Amino acid sequence: MPLKTTAAKMVSDARARIKEVETIDAIKMVDDPNVVIVDIRDIRERQRSGYIPGSVHAPRGMIEFWVDPDSPYYKDVFGQEDKTYLFHCASGWRSALTVATLQDMGFDAAHLREGFSTWGAQGGPVEQEDKT
Template structure:
């Protein structure tokens, strides 16, 4: 194996914008920002999600962010996207992929949902 998953996450973190949970908390109610939960549906059912977050499983992110895709989610267009997952790894990879697609108004949350919840993020029942 040439690169590990850990290597890929480390590379992503060098090229993307990363916000702390506290910084992200200041954006939760900002109408120009869309929080995007990239965890799997089962995770949301178990733990809930940040209030108002759009759920886009990591495996569908590129398709649902692409306005030319049949599965595009309009909520992902025209606003700053703030991605989070459980701990910050999948969201880092997702932010890097979106940047590679030319979507520049994207960042991710270090520490993911766990950090957001610890910082007092408003949580609602999952998807």
């Protein structure tokens, strides 16, 4: 059965209505105490390729529940007022869909347009998980 829409079309539609942040601009946000960088990649991706220092790990499958104060899975990190939330995945597809969904819920956020894929190459700091 043919799909009614493709994943690529969904991402394109999401990107047309959300705020996208370029990697070089996001790098400048790393040390800003008013910015919460949220990594929605799978834990294995973080372990394999590292992560942005200070980023919050929030698995993609739990985001809607973690940001909803009425959910039993709510996380306080998402209830901070006057914070800028910047979500990222590996290439910007999952984070675009995530931010569009959160926007529909009334949660204000942006996403890293190219994801983590260009982060290190553009000079962004990367931490590796301690394997000891």
